[in-house]
Amino acid sequence: MLDEVQLFMEGHSEVLTAQLKAQMRESAERLDYEAAARARDRLRAIDRIRERQRMVRGARDDRDVVGIALEGNRGMVTVLAVREGKVAVMENHAIEGVAGLGSADALESFLGLYYGDASSLPRTLVVAECPPGHAVLQEFLSEQRGGPVEVRVPQRGAARELVDQATRTAETALRQERIEADFDAERTGGLLADLQARLDLPDLPRRIECYDISNTMGTNSVGSMVVFEDGRPRPDHYRHFGIKTVEGANDFASMEETLRRRIGRHPGRAGGAEDVPVDDPAGSNGGGRVAEPAGEAEGLAVADAAPPERPGRPRRRADAADESFGVLPDLILIDGGKGQLGA
Known part of the structure; x- marks a missing residue:
């Protein structure tokens, strides 16, 4: 295990991937399916990390790529921090109170709040839609950074692909949050009903x-x-x-x-x-x-x-x-x- 970690940390993920694939095949041939499943899970984890850290063509500067998804009164914003040409960090942020807002308006509000308290800002923000107060937002972010900040809306190329990836990630995270909330609500309702019955309460103990x-x-x-x-x-x-x-x-x-x-x-x-x-x-x-x-x-x-x-x-x-x-x-x-x- 330690050898595998060292290979990955040294950037030899291709070598590690080949070793894990070999381990998975050998384990399957021995009918040791638990070991094969462990190797498979490690391969999937490596693929996820490599996807997040993949090189962004033509993006050697530091930039943040922001995607947004809305549904009813709730939304999700995904921020991909590209540093030295790699997606170094991915963050998901749930937002509320967006009913009746378009994605561009909600995104503008989020950017002002998110970067208003940030300790550092990148030179470039890449977003899917142009915020309605584009010029004012750029001026505000430039003041926060102490230097110019450009808010870009790419139409094609690698930057557009990355924006689309951030948007898909936001949509997936929002969908997952809704599923979990619905499950919790259903499960919680059942637990409260059970508590009401056991304690002989006149109403649900909300x-x-x-x-x-x-x-x-x-x-x-x-x-x-x-x-x-x-x-x-x-x-x-x-x-x-x-x-x-x-x-x-x-x-x-x-x-x-x-x-x-x-x-x-x-x-x-x-x-x-x-x-x-x-x-x-x-x-x-x-x-x-x-x-x-x-x-x-x-x-x-x-x-x-x-x-x-x-x-x-x-x-x-x-x-x-x-x-x-x-x-x-x-x-x-x-x-x-x-x-x-x-x-």
Whole structure:
């Protein structure tokens, strides 16, 4: 195996290909089909790498070749980075919000975003269609590069072949993504239905919230909320609650406070409590404890006192429009046992 890797890294892929073909034939003659299949898979892997790194005729400069495919509101962009005449890197980038856009408009938007933050730009961009703001795009990219950038639309030759290859790759990647999404949706629907039946739930648990309590050596307790919607994680809805009304490592009481404050944040409830960032010491039971105001035993009428903002760390305020609290969960999962559930 190491000899094969060395041959490939030294650029002797033709020698390695011949050896693997011989191994595949010999293994097949011995009826050792597993070994023959391994040799076949290595041959295919070499072919794929050679295709990506094949020489581009007449392209000794550095350039990026960009292809795009659209379907409904989603799309895929493939970027082939040609360096010293070889396709050195291939990247696929999924894009959304393209419904009603043509490929040229969507491509122009992507190029501005993609290369706007790039650390380096090639001298030439090769694309399938001329962006509507061709001149403005070239000027912007030239400023980003600190030198001239040409956006070209080849009509024939090797450059056109490479653009077509990038477009086909984007189409294949987009089709594969759709197949995987459809499969996941079908499979996830079945799993949610099974969970509904096993737990005897009235509806599909489309929104699931999971809670846990952690602390540091008995202090600075924090309640964590993790959210799943339609079987997929929703990281933008994750929240931390710095425990404010519980002293010491009391997971039961901390869980009760966390859930009371979360439910109290729902717009349908009167008032409610703010979620406190995990890095706010005034919102944890390790110090700066806030006394529970009268009437908060019900957890609805009085908002939590707002701890002071830390310089350089803007405090995220969860108002009534916070999407994470805007809908109640279909299912709540709690890490612990009967004590946490009883809380």
